[in-house]
Amino acid sequence: MLKWYQKGLELHHLQSFMAVAHELSFRRAAQELHLAQPALSRHIQQLEHIVGYRLFDRDTRGTRLTEPGLALADGLKPVLAELGQTLRRAEEAAEGRRGRLRVVYSIAAISSYLPEVLQAFRQRRPEVRLELQELESAEQHAAVLAGRVDCAFTIMEPPARPELKVIPLFREQIGVVVPRDHAAARLERVKPQMLAGLDYISFPRHFNPRLYDSVLAFFHREGFNPALGPVAINRINAMGQVITGSGFTTINAASAHLGGPGTAFRPFDGEGVPELPHTFSYLAANTNPTLQAMRACVQERFGGAA
Amino acid sequence: MLKWYQKGLELHHLQSFMAVAHELSFRRAAQELHLAQPALSRHIQQLEHIVGYRLFDRDTRGTRLTEPGLALADGLKPVLAELGQTLRRAEEAAEGRRGRLRVVYSIAAISSYLPEVLQAFRQRRPEVRLELQELESAEQHAAVLAGRVDCAFTIMEPPARPELKVIPLFREQIGVVVPRDHAAARLERVKPQMLAGLDYISFPRHFNPRLYDSVLAFFHREGFNPALGPVAINRINAMGQVITGSGFTTINAASAHLGGPGTAFRPFDGEGVPELPHTFSYLAANTNPTLQAMRACVQERFGGAA
DNA sequence: TAGGCTGATGCTGAAATGGTATCAGAAGGG
DNA sequence: CCCTTCTGATACCATTTCAGCATCAGCCTA
Structure with missing residues (x-):
């Protein structure tokens, strides 16, 4: 037949x-x-x-x-x-009123401004299915460049590729997280040297090499060379290790609440405190119409940055 | 748009x-x-x-x-x-394996051989939806000719129209139905004269004029001219009226059980007892493929009648 | 750098399509 | 009883459309 x-x-x-x-x-x-x-x-x-x-x-x-x-x-x-x-x-x-938008983000983003942006997007495009995934910044850039996702909210300057559109959002100094009862918690701002005796609970360097290096450089300039403690695979784990007294870690102010009441966040005192470059990035060739709506939401939140 | x-x-x-x-x-x-x-x-x-x-x-x-x-x-x-x-x-x-077949029938048919035929059809064509409706014979022929239904099981010779295909099934003498305790109920066969004193519970003549006339003619030939009692709009009502003692009625043997235990059915005794011509008819031009299956079932049941 | 792949384009002959005019049969009205 | 009007089918013609071939342009790999 x-x-x-x-x-x-x-x-x-x-x-x-x-x-x-x-x-x-x-x-x-x-x-x-x-x-x-x-x-x-x-x-x-x-x-x-x-x-x-x-x-x-x-x-x-x-x-x-x-x-x-x-x-x-x-x-x-x-x-x-x-x-x-x-x-x-x-x-x-x-027309971008329906469909799918694949978003990757850093914990630093989702724990600060990103929920606000996503809510604005959902309000504007209620029929669009958001596919959200948390990734480290380096992996986010790879995913965007490979076309596996539509856009990324990272804390790392993306590689300067012509096909990649990057919207810088804001820069945010990192600070220190110590156990609540540590001496540094009693200060307004903390000089790295005041952390002497604590191990640095860092993160895998390949997650964000630029940040990793700039943190160690900052410590070095400030005359502080901490012992490297456990390497936490994400900021939440790092917080947990701070609470158990394993050492101190670093984080952006907006995400400081991740540690809960057992920890204290303080800004660093010093010159050249490392900054997180919050960015929004996507492939210039990406034709997903919903992406334009997301870009609009981002620009609305952070001013008309190109 | x-x-x-x-x-x-x-x-x-x-x-x-x-x-x-x-x-x-x-x-x-x-x-x-x-x-x-x-x-x-x-x-x-x-x-x-x-x-x-x-x-x-x-x-x-x-x-x-x-x-x-x-x-x-x-x-x-x-x-x-x-x-x-x-x-x-x-x-x-x-292919006739699915669809719809619109069937009209007389009570005389549904109360005797028709259930058997329909069951055979359902077994052969389980996916076909049977739309069944009881009608008086004259209306059945009108419905078939107008194309409102596909086929009819009647007890009246259809009009001799070239576009109408008619398959005669069998002829069946009518008998008499009397109250169970009537004298005629004690006999094997009943001569019309033995019904003297009872009214004839007849049916509207236009339902089946030929039968109506032939019944009265038979009575007349037998020297019996019954008073015409109530006109029952169908055989079941007629049976009910027999039970209440309003008179006698006539029916085919196969449908005699409609009266239940309160009535008795006996064949007529005499020459030229009126007969019901059971027929199956449909429009020759009807293209409904399921109709052929029904015709096959009918022919299987009643021999290879054309 | 050559050859593999990707999809796009120009050209040409064949096939398909839609319109007009017409045909054939049946029904309705004067 | 004929004429008109309706039904859908058919013949024919002009036009359009379409598939296939050959080729082009760009990228990737060996």
Whole structure:
């Protein structure tokens, strides 16, 4: 048995059929379709030849559906309606009012400004499905460049690639997190040397090499060379280790609350405190229409930065 | 906004689109469709022009779905599957394995042989929807001739119209129904005169004029001219009136059980006892494929009568 | 740098399509 | 009883559309 698409079945056949089935008259149906009656007759003849059975009993005094014709008309009505629905939805997706946006972000972003941005986006585009994933900054850039995701909220300057659009959001100095009862917690600002005796709970260097290096350089300039303690695979783990007394760690102010009441966050005192460059980035060639809406939300939140 | 059918959207566009969306390669998709690659390219270009947005991001190193393209592909898959389903079902309807058969019948038929025939039909064509309706014979013939129903099981010779196919099933003498305690109930066969004193519970003449007249003629030939009692609008009502002692009525043997234990059925004794001509009839021009299956069931039950 | 791949484009002959005019049969009205 | 009007089918013609071939342009790999 041949399938329909192997026999030249086309939508205009079905459309003509439905018109005749509805009007039960070739002439009226042709009129409705803005078509000459002979053309419509041929459409029906072709369709009958394609499906292999008569769709209408017709003679000089009128047109009636055959039983299989009735079955076809009944079955086709919802199918064509769903086709229309599908086209409408795809059109909405083309306009960015529906669809999918794949977002990756750093913990530093999701624990500070990102929820606010996402909420604004959801309000503006309630039908868009947000696919969210937390990744380290380096992996985020790789994912964007490979087209696996649409955009990234990172804390690392993206590689200077021409195909990558980067919107700098703001820069944020890092501070120190110590156990609540540590001496440094009693100060307004903390000089690195005051952390002497505590291990530095760092993070894997490849997560964000620039930040890693700049933190150690800052300590070095300030005459502080901490012992490297455990390497935490994310900031939450790092906080946990601070609470257990394993040492101190660094974090941006906006994410300081991750440590809870057992920890204290203080800004660093000194010259050249390392900063997190919060950025929003995406491929310039990315055609996802919802991306423009996200960019608009970001720009609304952070001023008209290009 | 123009609708799809106003812009020349056709199934081959959608089919080409789905093939490319699946293969993510114009060449492979073209191969799969047994089409040259330029033709396929044009299909996609036309479809993009019709829907008004890009479906694929394509460059010299490959093809990727855009976000609205993804939405369209996802939505189209079930729609096309349902289209195939619908065509399959209509094809089954064309083969008579599915669909609808509109049947009208007399009480005399449904209370005797018809259930057996219908059961055989249902066994042979379980997917066919039987639309059953009880009608008086004259109305049945009118309904068949007007095409409102497909076939009729009547107890009246249909009008001799060339467009009407008639299959005689069998002829069945009528008998008499009296109250259980009436004297006639004690006899094997009943001569009409023995009903003297009882009213004849008849039926509206227009239901079956030939039968009506032949019953009265039979009584007359036998020297019996009963008073005409109430006119019952169907045989079940007539039975009820017999039980209440209003008189006697006539019925075919196969339907005698309708009266229940309060009545007694006896064959008539005499010459020229009126007969019910059980017939099966339908329009010769009726194209309903399920009708042939019903005819086969009827012929199986009643021998190979033409 | 050559050859593989990607998809797009120009051209041409064949096929399909739609319109006009007409045909054939049946029904309704004067 | 004929004439008009309706039904859908058919013949023919001009136009359009379409598929395929050959080729082009860009990228990637060996």
